[in-house]
Amino acid sequence: MKQEKESVGPSGLKVDLDYLTEAGKVLLPRLATVHSMAAGQIHLSSRNDAGVMRRPGSGGQEESLAWAKWRELRDLLQTLAGETASNVDDSGMGLLRVVELYGGADAENVERLHTPVPPVPGDPLPAEAYAPREDL
Amino acid sequence: METDGSAGGSSTGWGPHGRAIRDMAIEVREKANDLRMLEVLGHWGFEADDVSGSGDSNRAGVLDALGSPHEGLLLAQEAEQGFQLGTEFDYIPELFDRYALGFDPSAYEGMKIDLQAAIDTLATSTDSLITPIRHRVSEAHWSSDAANEFRDRVLDPMIDVGPNQRRILSELIAGLEGHRSLCVATQEGALQIATLTRDALDRAITSTSTSPEPATVFAVLGTALAFGSIFVPGTQGFALALAIANFGMAGSQAMGQITATSTPQATQSVIGGDTAHMITGMMRAALTGLDAGITAEEVHLAQLLDADIAEIETALQDKIHGDHLRAPRIEISAHTPTKEEFAHRD
Numbered sequence: 001m002k003q004e005k006e007s008v009g010p011s012g013l014k015v016d017l018d019y020l021t022e023a024g025k026v027l028l029p030r031l032a033t034v035h036s037m038a039a040g041q042i043h044l045s046s047r048n049d050a051g052v053m054r055r056p057g058s059g060g061q062e063e064s065l066a067w068a069k070w071r072e073l074r075d076l077l078q079t080l081a082g083e084t085a086s087n088v089d090d091s092g093m094g095l096l097r098v099v100e101l102y103g104g105a106d107a108e109n110v111e112r113l114h115t116p117v118p119p120v121p122g123d124p125l126p127a128e129a130y131a132p133r134e135d136l
Numbered sequence: 137m138e139t140d141g142s143a144g145g146s147s148t149g150w151g152p153h154g155r156a157i158r159d160m161a162i163e164v165r166e167k168a169n170d171l172r173m174l175e176v177l178g179h180w181g182f183e184a185d186d187v188s189g190s191g192d193s194n195r196a197g198v199l200d201a202l203g204s205p206h207e208g209l210l211l212a213q214e215a216e217q218g219f220q221l222g223t224e225f226d227y228i229p230e231l232f233d234r235y236a237l238g239f240d241p242s243a244y245e246g247m248k249i250d251l252q253a254a255i256d257t258l259a260t261s262t263d264s265l266i267t268p269i270r271h272r273v274s275e276a277h278w279s280s281d282a283a284n285e286f287r288d289r290v291l292d293p294m295i296d297v298g299p300n301q302r303r304i305l306s307e308l309i310a311g312l313e314g315h316r317s318l319c320v321a322t323q324e325g326a327l328q329i330a331t332l333t334r335d336a337l338d339r340a341i342t343s344t345s346t347s348p349e350p351a352t353v354f355a356v357l358g359t360a361l362a363f364g365s366i367f368v369p370g371t372q373g374f375a376l377a378l379a380i381a382n383f384g385m386a387g388s389q390a391m392g393q394i395t396a397t398s399t400p401q402a403t404q405s406v407i408g409g410d411t412a413h414m415i416t417g418m419m420r421a422a423l424t425g426l427d428a429g430i431t432a433e434e435v436h437l438a439q440l441l442d443a444d445i446a447e448i449e450t451a452l453q454d455k456i457h458g459d460h461l462r463a464p465r466i467e468i469s470a471h472t473p474t475k476e477e478f479a480h481r482d
Contacts, residue, residue, distance in 0.1 A: 012279055012280070013279065013280045014277075014278065014279035014280070015277070015278050015279070015280065015283075016277040016278060019272040019273070019277040019278070020272065020273065020277070020278060022272055023269050023272035023273050027265060027268055027269045027272065028269060030265055031261055031265045031266070031269065031294075034257055034258065034260050034261045034265065034298075035258070035261065035297075035298075035301075035463075037254075037257050038254040038257045038258045038301070041250055041251070041253045041254035041257060042250070042251065042254050042305070044250045044253075045246075045247045045250035045251050045254075047246075047250075048243045048246035048247045048250070049243075049247075050243065051149070051240035051242075051243035052240070052243040052244055052247055052312070052315075053312075053315050054238050054239065054240075054319075055430070055434065056235070056239065056318055056319045056322035056323075056430045056434075057234050057235055057322055057326075057426065057427050057430050058234055058238060059233055059234035059235075059236075059237045059238045060149060060237055060238020060239065060240075061234075061238065064315060064434055064437075065431070065434035065435055065437075065438050066311065066315060066434050066435075066437035066438040066441060068438075069437075069438045069441035069442050069445065070308065070311050070312075070315075070437075070441055072441075072445055073304070073307070073308060073311075073441050073444055073445050073448075074308055076445060076448060076449075077301060077304045077305065077308070080301060080304075080448075080461055080462040081254075081258075081301055081462070083462045083463075083465075084297055084301070084462040084463040086465075087462065087463040087464060087465040087466075088294070088463045090465060090466055091286075091290050091463070091466055094286075094466050095273070095286075098282065
C-alpha cells in the first residue's frame with residue numbers, strides 16, 4: 001500500500017516524494033536505457049556497411065553517391081539517441097535531487113522546531129515553558 | 137561459364153540477376169564474333185554454309201572457306217590491326233561485369249533488421265514509459281513552479297522524441313530500400329540490354345546466312361530500361377511544422393519523401409542495326425543511358441537525405457524544436473532546482 005506523504009502549502013506547493021522518487025530512480029532511467037539501446041542498435045547496423053550502397057554499375061568498386069549522406073544521417077540519429085539517453089538520465093537525477101532537497105528541508109525544519117526559543121525579556125512564563133517537550 | 141566458385145544461384149556480390157547477366161554477356165560476345173566472321177565471309181562473297189563443320193564461330197573453318205588469296209589478305213589485316221577475327225568482341229563480358237557484380241542484397245537486409253530493431257525499441261518509450269512518468273510528476277502529485285518547468289521544458293518534449301527518432305529511422309530504411317531497388321533495377325536493365333543485343337545479333341546472323349545478300353537486313357527490335365521515379369515527393373511544408381509548438385517531423389517537408397517503389401519501365405530505346413559493330417554500338421549507348429539513369433537516381437537520393445539532415449540540424453539549433461528530436465538537458469545543482477535549471481543548457 002502506497003504511503004501518502006503529500007503536503008499542500010499556502011503557495012500551492014504540493015509534492016509526493018514517493019512518486020517523484022519512482023519517476024527519477026526507476027522510470028526515467030528505464031527510458032534512458034531504451035534510447036541507449038536504440039543508439040546501440042543503430043550503431044550495430046554499421047557491421048553490415050561493407051557490402052551496402054555500392055554504386056550500381058561499378059562492380060562494387062565505388063561507393064554510392066548517396067552513401068555519405070545516408071551515413072551522415074545515421075550517425076546524426078545515433079548521436080541524438082545517445083544524447084537523449086544521457087539527458088533523460090540527467091532528468092531522473094534532477095528529480096532525485098528535488099526529492100532529496102525537499103526531504104532535507106523537512107528534516108531541517110523538524111530540527112528547528114525542536115530548538116528552544118530564548119525567553120523574551122519581561123515574559124511572565126518561566127523558561128522551562130519553552131523547552132522541547134518529550135512527548136512531541 | 138565463369139563463376140565465383142560458390143555453389144547455388146544468387147550469392148554474395150552477384151545480386152538476383154548477376155549470373156544471368158554474365159551468361160548473357162558471354163552469349164553476346166560469341167554472337168558478335170560470329171556475326172563479324174560472317175560479315176567477313178560475305179565481304180568476299182562467301183556464305184556461312186561454305187564453312188565446314190558446325191561452327192560459324194570456327195575461325196579456322198572461316199579461313200579454310202576463304203582460301204587463298206582471301207585467307208592471306210585476312211591474316212595480313214589481322215596482323216596490322218593487332219587482333220584476330222573472332223576476338224573483336226571479347227571485351228563485352230567485362231563490360232557487363234560491372235553490373236553483374238558488387239551487389240549484395242543480404243547486406244541491405246542485415247542493416248534493415250538492425251534499424252528495425254531500433255524502431256521497435258523506441259516504440260517502447262512512448263508505449264509503456266512516458267505515460268507512467270507523466271502520471272508520477274503530474275500536477276496532482278507535484279505542484280510548484282519547478283514542477284511546471286519540468287513538465288513544460290523536459291517532459292512534454294520527451295513525448296515526441298521517440299516518434300521523431302523512429303521517423304528518421306524509417307527514412308534511413310527507406311533510403312536503403314530505395315537504393316536496393318535501384319540496384320535490382322540496374323541489373324534488370326543490364327540483363328535486358330544484353331538479351332536484346334543477343335537477340336539482335338541472332339537475327340542478324342540468321343538473316344546473313346539465309347539472305348542472298350548477306351549482312352544487309354535484319355529485324356530492329358527491343359525495348360531497354362528506363363528508371364521510374366524511385367522517390368515520391370512530399371506534400372507538406374516544413375515551415376508549417378515549425379509554427380506548431382508541438383513540433384512533429386511528420387509535418388516536415390523532407391521527412392517521408394524517400395520511399396522505395398522502383399519499377400523499371402520500358403522505353404523507346406532500341407538495339408538493332410545491320411552489323412556487329414552497329415549492334416554493339418547501340419548496346420554501349422544503351423549502357424551509357426543506364427549509367428545516366430543510375431547517376432540521376434543516386435543524386436536524387438543524396439539530395440533527399442541531405443534535405444533530411446539540413447532539416448534536423450535547423451531544428452536542433454532551435455531550443456524548443458530541438459528538444460522534440462532529442463530529450464532536453466537540465467542542470468543538476470546542489471540546491472532545489474529552479475525553473476531556470478529545468479530549462480535548457482546551451
